[in-house]
Amino acid sequence: MTEVISLMDIDDDDNNKLNNNSNSNSNNKGKNVVVPGEPKATPWVEKYRPQSLADVAAHRDIVDTIDRLTSENRLPHLLLYGPPGTGKTSTILAVARKLYGAQYHNxxxxxxASDDRGIDVVRQQIQDFASTQSFSxxxxxxxxxxxxxxxxxxxxDAQFALRRVIEKYTRxxxxxxICNHVNKIIPxxxxRCTRFRFAPLDSFHVTERxxxxxxAEKLDVxxxxxxxxxxxxxxxMRKALNILQSTHMASQQITEEAVYLCxxxxxxxxIEQISYWLLNESFTESFKRISEMKTRKGLALVDIVREVxxxxxxxxxxxxxRVQLINDMADIxxxxxxxxNDRLQLGSLIASFTRARSALVAAAN
Known part of the structure; x- marks a missing residue:
């Protein structure tokens, strides 16, 4: 859902001139957009990144709001936050294409910001770019x-410096x-921004995409x-596409087993088998069988704990x-x-289920 803090009208100025090419691609860092003609080795995450707001898979309430603000020439400063792979970067890049068309990169x-995170970047790159006249x-x-x-x-320090730059160059x-954790952005x-939260995509939208x-890739899935x-x-969505591409490189048919193996x-x-052992076998037998499966299939104990x-x-x-058991596994x-140590934590996992079994027997009696 959207949380609108403030809106700022875009100031019109018929006398704005073309700026020079110093603000071109050489300054661009971070996520780039794939353009036609790039090699076939392009990651599918970029190859199938939405090119327009209409192509964005989900969050239609947010996308439609930003689309309307853009069309009405009332685009505010934006703060898009939420988990990775939920469409934050794709949405703002689609906005940029709608605004600028062929002049997009200029x-x-x-x-x-994870690379360019210091106050010098705000004082130099950002302020230099913001202070020049824009295209008309x-x-x-x-x-x-x-x-x-x-x-x-x-x-x-960089965030406090950026606060002043935003005020000064709003015209x-x-x-x-764009961020994952909004609590790390200073109040x-x-x-100064209109905030939009991007929640994890639901299974329907991930499936459709x-x-x-x-x-498009003519895959056997x-x-x-x-x-x-x-x-x-x-x-x-980014994780889903990466898994799909990785599995395709390893297997012609993308079966359930191929996906999990990759x-x-x-x-x-x-997991059903491991859970059966935990609920029915003795401590020694459970430890032996889970250790053997873990070694034979190359499984990580942390993944086993999450799935269990x-x-x-x-x-x-x-x-x-149930609550006690889940709390125990969260601690593990x-x-x-x-x-x-993995062996100690596996022992702790089996002990937690042993206690749960004893409690279930006591409750039944």
Whole structure:
């Protein structure tokens, strides 16, 4: 949903002149747009990036709002935030194409703030670009656009400096900040932008976009393979396309097993088997069998824990036992993220299920 903080009219100026070529592609960093004629090795993430606002797969409420503001010549500074692969960069690049057409690369400065994150970048590159006059198209003067991807990686000093630059050059420049964590953007910057939250894509939109790519590339993808792609993407379109392309490079037919094998994730049938051992076998037997499967199939324990956690939601058990079990597995996953010993954490996982089994037996009696 949208959260509109403020709107700023674009100032018209019939006397604006063409700026020089110093603001051209040489300053562009971050995510680039694929143009016709690029080699076939182009990643599908870029090859199938939406070229217009109408092509953006989801978030139609946000896209339509931005489209209307653009058409009415009332584009504000923008702050687009949300998880990766949800269409933030694609949306703002589509806006740029609509605004500038063939002059696109002269009118936009792209910076990846995770690389260009310091105050010097704000004082030099950004301020130099913002301070120059913008192109004039007919009777309307078009503002330039500065795109700051991964803006949450900027230092606090750089963000405070950017606040003043935004105020000073509002007349001829608009800023689009893109980030995953909006809480890392200082309030002073947030208040100067219209904020839009991009939620993870639902399975319908991911499926439809994947079908479009599958048809365009003439791939052999059974329904089970497509379902596996959607499931593993977790609402991240970029991740879904990367998995699809990687699996295609490894296998002619993109089956469910090929997808899981390519990503290194445990198959659903493996998780069912592991869960059966955890719920029915002794500690020693469970440890032996899970260790053997983990080694034979090259599975990571952290992936097993995540998948088993999801499987627990499908099992019928009292809510208090389920909550305790899920909390235990969350603790195990956290310890694994700190590089704790796998064998110890596997033992902890089996012990958690042993306690849960004892609680289930006690509850039944």
């Amino acid at each position: 009118m936009i400065l792209e910076l990846n 198209f007919g009777a309307k003067a078009s503002v330039k656009l500065i795109l700051l991807d991964e803006a949450d990686a900027m230092t606090k 001829n420049t608009r800023f689009a900040l 002073a910057l947030q208040s 994947l079908k479009h790519v599958i048809e 059974p329904e089970a393979g497509l379902a596996a792609l959607v499931r593993l993407s977790n609402g991240d 990503t290194g994730n445990p198959l659903p049938k493996d 956690t999801m499987f627990v939601f499908k099992i019928k058990m009292p809510s208090d036992i 996953e956290y310890r694994l993220s700190l590089a704790c």
